[in-house]
Amino acid sequence: MEKPAPTKPAKPTKPTKSTKPASPEEAPVEAEPPATITDEKTERVETPTPEKGAESIDNEAPRKDSATAAAAAAADETGASGFQSMVAFITSPTGERFVVLEIFILTAMTLLIFLLYQKEMKKREEIQMAMNMIRNFVVGTDKFYEDKDDFQILAAAQNLSEEVRYLVKRNDQLQKEIDILTRNLKDGWVIFSNSFYLFSAELRSWMDSQRKCEREGAKLISIETLEEQFFINHEVKSRRKFFWTGLFKDKEEVWKWLSGKLPEFQYWNFYSPHDELNHDCTAMSFDCVDGCWMALECHLQMPYICKKVPDDAWL
Template identity: 25%
Template sequence: MIRTDYQERNDGVEMIVDIYESIDSVREHNIITDKNAHQPLEHKGSECVRNRSHRSVLVCLVVLCVLLTAVIVLPVLIYTNITEERDQLLTKYTNIIEERDQLLTKYTNITEERDQLLTKYTNITQERDQLLTNNTNLITQNTKLTQENNRMLECLKDGWIYYQFSKYVIISERKNWSESRRYCRERGADLIIINNKEEQDFLVRFLNEDSLWIGLSERDVEGEWKWKWVDNSTLNMSFWGSGEPSSSQGEDCALYNSREWNTYPCNTNFHSICEKSCLE
């Protein structure tokens, strides 16, 4: 009979085991011991050898089991670690790819914005250049208009009449055609040249004089008599009166007379009208 008691101490627990054996169990043990004592030594030696062999085999088996376990478990552990590292690398790779794609998207957006800004800059530059050109043109036009205005103001002096960038003055003194022209030229002008119907109508509206020498005369041009203006230009538009121009000899100068033109001898004295361009 075995009894176990526990006693507590300051430094731990002490276990006390009491062993009680019956008389019969002790006798059996003594009998077995006596039998073993009477066995031969040879038998005892062989049994020891067998025990040692069994122990060696058992140890070898244990070692083999350990080695097999190591061979099986170690690759699994290595594979598991490699797989985890691979998964981590794949995750990092995926993250890097996503970041790269995000950067590429940002780069594309920035490039598009840059191109848009460059386009806007180009358009603004073109508009600026156009505005500068327009401003230069306006300045040039303003300068010309100022000059023309100054000429017009100058044209209005000394009793001259202004019309379409030209000024006109009537010579109150009666002179023949040649003297009238010389009088106009001394004042930087010449006898009037009527180029169009508008100028003819201007004379009709603003002139009170009925008979005025104009800058038209008949001249011999290479053996042929032709009507020429004082600037040597050919007569293209005319406002001759009925039966004019006359073929009478000596009537080689033109006279503005009551809204129409007539021919008269050049040595006849009439009033005349001078014309001067305000743009010269």
């Protein structure tokens, strides 16, 4: 029996290449993964496909760990390089000068703060000493303030200060008055009841006497009280002279003082006043008993009596 002849394997046929590209309609279409949309404010969430979803989820954590490790390594390298740069800068001549300057500035600032602190403490001590002195003064003046606080003590001290200023001002005024008194007394003025009187030694007419008194800041005397009249009588009799006064007769034949006041009392001599012509001015007589006013002619030459009263005009 004859053996069948072995058959040769068939040669594989080469695939024929298509010379015409596939049209888009004929290209295989990959299925898009389904997406889930929630609302306008939420992002589109991609649902992993069964083929690559699990693989991407499994590889996500290692990728994050490797990125974190790379960042940490880069940071360590940067920190190390920065530290080395800082050490290099400090050890350089410029860095040494910079360090010395920083130390000098810190030392100066520390010293300045210490000095300011010392000055502030000294100022507080001085304020406290002054406050203690004020308290001792106020309490010594009035025991009522012994248990009061500092604000009440300062208020009381301010009141006392104002009183002291007033007293000082008043003392200055009194000193001026004393100086005026002393000067006037040396010039021949006589004081009585807070007024000054000058009994002149020179002889003048009534009109000239009035002008002379005005130059002294005074007027011919106006007698206003009986006490003043008795004082004038005593001074005139002790000098034994006639003296002009400020009593005269005006155009209406009315007797009045130069101050404009009418006489409140009459002290005429027994034969005065009379109606003789031109007897319009009054003088004080020294040889009188009950009355010493005498009406005489104004041109006669005789001494005069000036009077001035202390006030703001002459102080």
